[in-house]
Amino acid sequence: MPIPEIFVIYTGERKTRPSEISLSQEFFGGKECAVDVKVKIIYDGKEGDIINQYVIFTKVCNEQMKIYGRTRKAVMEAIRICKDQNVLREYLISREKEVVSIMMVLYDEEEIMRSYVESEVYEATQKAQYNEKIETAKEMIENDEPIEKIIKYSRLPKEIILELQKTRFAASVQ
Template sequence: MDSRLKFSTERKMIPSPEFYVIYNGSRNYPPQKILRLSDSFIDKKAGSEVPLELNVKVFNIKHPECTLDFSSCQPLDNYVKFISLVEEEKSSGASDFMTRAVLKAQKQNLLPDYLRRKASEVISMVFNEYDYETDIQVKTEEAERRGHAAGARNARIETARTLIKMNVLTLSQIAQASGLSEEEIMKLK
């Protein structure tokens, strides 16, 4: 055995990770739920062992029955309080509710470092709220545009190849007919 390759038989122990999602949306969502990665697997066989699993605890902080106590984790506790301020200001009907919530949070010393660095981004987020359906629609439209552009380019290339095979037109005529540059046509020959 090569002396440079040494394997330790000693077991290394690492802390058990825990994953959380803090839900603060407006949809009807339970106070607590566990999401499993394996629930998204396509070819999962019933009753079989899953080779990789991830459990994520989701807490709906807006649900009255959510009993999660964040007091032992100051950043999360501050975040929950900040979200309450945002909701309070939003319900007031003021158009600048996010600015007002950020100012109140700064006065209450909630998320001080984060809001000092990112206040303008936080305020602008209200105008860019993530919406899954809109996100999917935009990505689909982008994919269609890329697909159409690729299809049009492929059509121009096929036209140029056909004209090259016919061997009756000049290079500039093929370029004009196909919409490709003369350099691109030279690469096709």
């Protein structure tokens, strides 16, 4: 079965610019796999063509986003600049509201994903820190340290330390 050919417009910054990427080459070291796809990479098109204008539009959007953040102001400025530079001008004039809506949805989705990842990292960090405090308290309990000292160094509430002491005592009785 022939390998399907797919084209992708790449608008990011990249030092190396391969003309195509193969799934099996990139992820499986060139070994045969059940599904392989060759993707032809288009970087900027020919000056003035639709691909070139799209790449310019995305770069202007990224520049404005750096200045104004992921805001409506950034989108509106990008549209204004592109219309002034005759980049996608007719399209932006006829569909400005639609472009703004799409860009804001994209910004919202990226923001939601970024926020989710940040919260997951925060929760994992908090859990690790809490577990570290518990281990410190357990070690100090094993060494028969006074409860005030355990509270100070573990930074755990007295109730949790008392519960840990009960658990230790119950385990040693059995």
